Amino acid sequence: MVPGISGPLSVRKLTVSRFPYYLAYVAAADTIRVLAVAHDRRRPGYWKPRTKP
Helix, strand or coil: CCCCCCCCCCEEEEECCCCCEEEEEEECCCCEEEEEEEECCCCCCCCHHHHCC
């Protein structure tokens, strides 16, 4: 569950250029919540439990 965001989550990823990182985030009507700044090759998906209610 992400505080302040109701309903099903559509998690998006944005790759950080020149670095092996990405941002996992949720975009709502007027808010963007960053779930993780994650390394692209280490511990994949460690942040995914953050999206479950």
